[in-house]
Amino acid sequence: MPFQVTIKPSNHVFAVRDGETVLEAALREGFVIAYGCRNGACGTCKGKLLEGRVDYGRCQEHALPHAERQAGMALFCQARPLSDLAIECREIGAAKDIPIRKLPARVHRMRRLAPDVMLLHLKLPASERLQFLAGQYIDILLKEGRRRSFSMASPPHDDALLELHLRNYGGRFSRHVFDRMKEGDILRFEGPLGTFFLREESGKPVVFVAGGTGFAPIKAMIEDAFHRGVARELTLYWGARARADLYLHELPQQWQREHANFRYVPVLSEALPADEWTGRSGLVHRAVMEDIPDLSSHQVYTCGNPAMVEAAHRDFTARCRTPEDEFFSDSFTPAATDPA
Ligand code: FES
Structure with missing residues (x-):
């Protein structure tokens, strides 16, 4: 039976299906709770249980120390409801609420979509996820302080791999990608960046x-x-x-x-x-x-x-x-x- 979760103080309400964590259900229903690793390791998704009971899941001690759990805190990327809940947590209302991070990523897959367009799938370290709004971009960090910006082509809910579409403009980085880059290479990037995302407050076509x-x-x-x-x-x-x-x-x-x-x-x-x-x-x-x-x-x-x-x-x-x-x-x- 699905349980109902109410976020305070916004009073946003969503249902959690069997087997879902609070975070998974919130994201599915369009409420963006702050998160980082989705792995019980970073503590970014931590919030307070005001009412109800949860299965806490697998939380690392440094992310949710025992004393905090006793004080009613939980990691919502791990917590599964055992009753209806009221919770207090950090909701993301706009890009400014999402921390910009520098992370390494491995080139997981490369595929030519057109003679001059390459699809890259980037994989983050096992304990990391990048939170972003659909439409935002990252900067790939290159040598000598250079950067190249690429939009995420994958939606935020599908965050196991980041998808980028690169056109070969003949610049130094494009040539590197098309001529020398191979699966398994490591990149560093900064993100998410930008304010190009769907404005939710409007119902206009x-x-x-x-x-x-x-x-x-x-x-x-x-x-x-x-x-x-x-x-x-x-x-x-x-x-x-x-x-x-x-x-x-x-x-x-x-x-x-x-x-x-x-x-x-x-x-x-x-x-x-x-x-x-x-x-x-x-x-x-x-x-x-x-x-x-x-x-x-x-x-x-x-x-x-x-x-x-x-x-x-x-x-x-x-x-x-x-x-x-x-x-x-x-x-x-x-x-x-x-x-x-
Ligand atoms: S502990 Fe990192 S997102 Fe939940």
């Missing part, structure tokens, strides 16, 4: 506009929205040059089949004859304007190269009545510290 690998953070946001049962209308416009640049084209097609509130519009600007493309052509943001000439009651999330993001911002706000505060973007500004 969402238009996502992705250019090329700008699909990565948008993929995370959409998968996160599906996971949490967000009922808002979600439309993805994914723009690329040729068919091969829509490097995961089948995935949004599948989402469209499986989710009634999701629609996918791929747009190619330089389709090749071999593509035999019969879909939309031209600039991706222009396709949005043709379909939705009045965007005044939508939220827009745009990610891609700076020219695309700037054009979308200019034209949507000037000609489609997108309110300034309903336009969110993340543009790939080349890192000044990573010369080609």
Whole structure:
């Protein structure tokens, strides 16, 4: 039988299914409790049991000393309810509430998604997890203080591996990834960073506009929205040059089949004859304007190269009545510290 948990002082209520920890259930239902390792080792998820009983699970003594347990504390990444609960814990309301950390990661898997796009799966040390909001990015830390930013393409609930999509721009790090990096290599990164995440307080329909690998953070946001049962209308416009640049084209097609509130519009600007493309052509943001000439009651999330993001911002706000505060973007500004 599911137990009910009430978080104080917010009075957020969620149900915990059989076998779930309090943290797992909270995340599934869209309430983000602070966490780190999800392993009973770091203490980040610690909070107070105000009412009810739990199975404490496997907690390391330094993360939850005996005296704290006696005083009513528990690690919510481990605790499983034995009755309805009232708890006090740190809820994450915005990116500023999530600590930014420096961590090592192992390159777990590499897969070419297109001739110039590489998928990287990064694995954190066994006792670590990275808490982030869907849409945020990390900085890979390179030699001589250089950094390269990459959005997480995987949603936060799927945090065993971090997924990144890298386009080969010919810079030093890109060349390293495409020519020399191999599975098992170790990287260091800092994150999570950025404020490109879905604003939850709104119920407005969402238009996502992705250019090329700008699909990565948008993929995370959409998968996160599906996971949490967000009922808002979600439309993805994914723009690329040729068919091969829509490097995961089948995935949004599948989402469209499986989710009634999701629609996918791929747009190619330089389709090749071999593509035999019969879909939309031209600039991706222009396709949005043709379909939705009045965007005044939508939220827009745009990610891609700076020219695309700037054009979308200019034209949507000037000609489609997108309110300034309903336009969110993340543009790939080349890192000044990573010369080609
Ligand atoms: S002890 Fe690290 S998240 Fe729970």
